[in-house]
Amino acid sequence: MAASSDSPAVDLAAAMITTPASLQDWLVILPLIVPLTAGAILVMIRHSTHWHRPVAGLALAALFLLDLLLLRRVLTEGPVVMMMGSWLPPFGIAFTADLLGTTLATVSAFVALVATATAPPSINTAERRYGFYPFLMLLMTGVTGAFLTGDLFNLYVWFEVLLISSFGLLVLGSEKSQIDGTVKYGLLNLVATTLFLVATGLLYGALGTLNMADIAIKARAAGPDVPLGALAALFMLAFATKAAAFPVNFWLPASYHTPTATVSALFAGLLTKVGVYALLKTLVLLLGPSSAYLGTLLAFVAGATMLAGALGALASSDFRRMLGWLVVSGIGNMLVGAALVTGGALTGSIFYAVHSMLVMSALYLASGVVEARAATADLRKLGGFYAASPLFSLVVLALLFAVAGLPPFSGFWPKAILVDAAFAAGAPWLGAAVLVSGFLITLAVGRAWLYIFWRGGPEGTPDGTVALAGVRSFESNAQAVALIGPVVVLAVAVAVIGLLPAGLGAIAEGAASGLLDPAGFTARVLGVTP
Amino acid sequence: MNTIIFRTISPLLVSLMLLFSVFITLRGHNEPGGGFIGGLIAASAWALYGLSHGVPTVRRALRFHPMEIAGFGLFLAAATGILSLLFARNFMTGLWAFPQILGVEVALSTPMFFDIGVYFVVMGSMASIALSLEEREGGV
Numbered sequence: 001m002a003a004s005s006d007s008p009a010v011d012l013a014a015a016m017i018t019t020p021a022s023l024q025d026w027l028v029i030l031p032l033i034v035p036l037t038a039g040a041i042l043v044m045i046r047h048s049t050h051w052h053r054p055v056a057g058l059a060l061a062a063l064f065l066l067d068l069l070l071l072r073r074v075l076t077e078g079p080v081v082m083m084m085g086s087w088l089p090p091f092g093i094a095f096t097a098d099l100l101g102t103t104l105a106t107v108s109a110f111v112a113l114v115a116t117a118t119a120p121p122s123i124n125t126a127e128r129r130y131g132f133y134p135f136l137m138l139l140m141t142g143v144t145g146a147f148l149t150g151d152l153f154n155l156y157v158w159f160e161v162l163l164i165s166s167f168g169l170l171v172l173g174s175e176k177s178q179i180d181g182t183v184k185y186g187l188l189n190l191v192a193t194t195l196f197l198v199a200t201g202l203l204y205g206a207l208g209t210l211n212m213a214d215i216a217i218k219a220r221a222a223g224p225d226v227p228l229g230a231l232a233a234l235f236m237l238a239f240a241t242k243a244a245a246f247p248v249n250f251w252l253p254a255s256y257h258t259p260t261a262t263v264s265a266l267f268a269g270l271l272t273k274v275g276v277y278a279l280l281k282t283l284v285l286l287l288g289p290s291s292a293y294l295g296t297l298l299a300f301v302a303g304a305t306m307l308a309g310a311l312g313a314l315a316s317s318d319f320r321r322m323l324g325w326l327v328v329s330g331i332g333n334m335l336v337g338a339a340l341v342t343g344g345a346l347t348g349s350i351f352y353a354v355h356s357m358l359v360m361s362a363l364y365l366a367s368g369v370v371e372a373r374a375a376t377a378d379l380r381k382l383g384g385f386y387a388a389s390p391l392f393s394l395v396v397l398a399l400l401f402a403v404a405g406l407p408p409f410s411g412f413w414p415k416a417i418l419v420d421a422a423f424a425a426g427a428p429w430l431g432a433a434v435l436v437s438g439f440l441i442t443l444a445v446g447r448a449w450l451y452i453f454w455r456g457g458p459e460g461t462p463d464g465t466v467a468l469a470g471v472r473s474f475e476s477n478a479q480a481v482a483l484i485g486p487v488v489v490l491a492v493a494v495a496v497i498g499l500l501p502a503g504l505g506a507i508a509e510g511a512a513s514g515l516l517d518p519a520g521f522t523a524r525v526l527g528v529t530p
Numbered sequence: 531m532n533t534i535i536f537r538t539i540s541p542l543l544v545s546l547m548l549l550f551s552v553f554i555t556l557r558g559h560n561e562p563g564g565g566f567i568g569g570l571i572a573a574s575a576w577a578l579y580g581l582s583h584g585v586p587t588v589r590r591a592l593r594f595h596p597m598e599i600a601g602f603g604l605f606l607a608a609a610t611g612i613l614s615l616l617f618a619r620n621f622m623t624g625l626w627a628f629p630q631i632l633g634v635e636v637a638l639s640t641p642m643f644f645d646i647g648v649y650f651v652v653m654g655s656m657a658s659i660a661l662s663l664e665e666r667e668g669g670v
Binding site: 016017020021022023025026029033036037039040041042043044045046047082083084085086095134 | 598601605608611612614615618620622
């Protein structure tokens with residue numbers, strides 16, 4: 001080890017940042033430190049399960065608050081950067097909070113906070129003992145790290161962190177169907193992560209850097225002998241698998257219906273969006289010109305994903321499985337931005353990502369309410385919920401309208417922006433795909449709502465009669481509040497975005513222009529422009 | 531595995547391996563070694579002890595559940611990074627102190643404690659896996 005007396009005189013200023021870092025600068029990394037530390041503490045006290053909820057709740061609230069503060073700062077100042085260990089860029093690992101990552105991180109924290117704040121009864125004692133809350137904290141660490149990091153290999157590390165935590169959350173109940181779902185989910189995601197790692201290694205070999213800003217510069221300056229196009233295709237396949245895009249989407253509907261509703265809600269809200277985020281960041285910001293040739297392919301993938309999701313939703317006879325297909329269809333909408341790479345299309349994609357996080361989490365939580373009362377998610381066996389609880393039924397109807405893209409809810413605006421952008425970019429068929437898939441989803445969700453809520457009882461109940469035998473009442477008022485509360489909070493968010501879209505629209509537009517402006521990003525991180 | 535030779539020699543081996551794992555971890559700053567490989571050696575020591583004396587003996591010797599030890603390691607590693615905040619430096623900036631202990635200069639640094647954290651994470655998680663596998667096989 002180095003000793004103070006015999007160390008040679010080294011000019012540290014050539015390698016390290018020597019200026020002091022204020023608490024303001026720490027704002028970039030605090031959203032990562034909070035869930036990481038909380039997760040470590042929860043693993044340490046894993047047998048004192050009564051402490052888990054308060055610690056996790058406090059950490060999530062702090063995380064959301066810190067994300068909001070960071071978002072405020074990014075909105076006024078542009079990307080905020082911090083170098084780990086004070087090593088100068090591009091050699092140290094950079095954390096670069098740009099508007100896109102910070103917005104998604106903030107919404108993730110909000111969704112996680114709302115979904116777990118009321119101590120869902122579905123997280124029972126056994127699941128707590130197996131470590132629901134520690135896994136949740138580590139999942140949030142991975143998600144936040146992925147959204148905020150400015151280093152490609154570090155992004156891979158956060159992918160691994162969230163992947164391993166999500167394995168843990170998927171098998172919490174140790175039921176046969178859960179293990180079956182986890183194997184499918186795990187295998188495909190491991191393949192995708194390995195592809196991502198391979199692509200990162202090749203990119204490092206080709207460009208000699210892992211810092212995202214540095215990659216953006218060097219990729220644009222690289223000669224034709226550097227196979228950046230092939231690398232972009234590798235990244236695309238890896239992240240498309242993560243995001244569940246057609247034709248590598250089948251792991252999602254096969255696994256998302258197996259865990260408890262809260263876990264499904266978290267996965268639907270957070271995980272696929274990390275894949276979309278990484279896809280947008282690598283293909284648009286980092287490898288922009290080199291990946292342009294993938295635009296047509298991505299446009300086909302986007303359209304096929306939308307339609308496959310919509311058709312899958314129509315064909316499902318299980319409520320939770322249908323929701324899985326709706327997530328897939330939403331991914332198609334988010335890929336339009338990556339395919340067209342125009343300001344409008346990217347704005348629509350980012351807007352859609354935020355909308356999808358809120359609405360899909362809310363719908364999975366709503367499916368948890370339905371399952372808690374009817375003990376099944378089979379559309380054929382459900383029915384009579386409107387007679388049992390009309391207000392809740394209307395909230396779910398609003399959420400289903402939002403997911404189908406009907407005004408005045410949050411799904412309408414991003415789809416309108418996307419259709420507009422598709423026509424403006426000379427791809428009217430992609431705009432038509434958005435509309436057709438929206439129409440098919442309207443049919444699918446309308447059917448589901450009629451079956452679960454509107455008709456009097458399960459299949460076979462005569463018209464005009466009400467058979468409420470299949471709908472149990474809640475065990476207690478507390479259980480009702482704990483189950484329905486999060487759905488209502490998220491539905492309110494969906495309605496507010498639908499009625500007042502200007503704020504989020506401006507943020508999405510800013511995030512999109514950030515993606516299309518590598519010069520601004522690199523100037524912020526490295527102080528130079530390509 | 532239940533031979534008298536193995537049962538007699540394994541406590542010696544285990545203590546030697548644990549000592550060696552500490553040595554490897556501390557040497558890791560400037561030479562081959564470090565918390566990861568040290569933690570692996572320590573975990574294999576516990577696995578060996580489990581083979582010779584049974585998993586319950588190992589669990590008693592460890593006092594804490596291996597996963598709790600891993601959690602402590604993660605906490606320690608994160609804490610060394612957070613320490614930089616008090617000195618107004620970036621996250622995970624290396625901090626050094628050279629106190630004189632009994633007339634000898636001892637180099638203390640946050641990278642060293644980070645590595646010790648890694649040691650506990652690897653030892654805890656690997657020992658946890660090894661012990662539950664040995665338990666499932668029925669042990670001795």
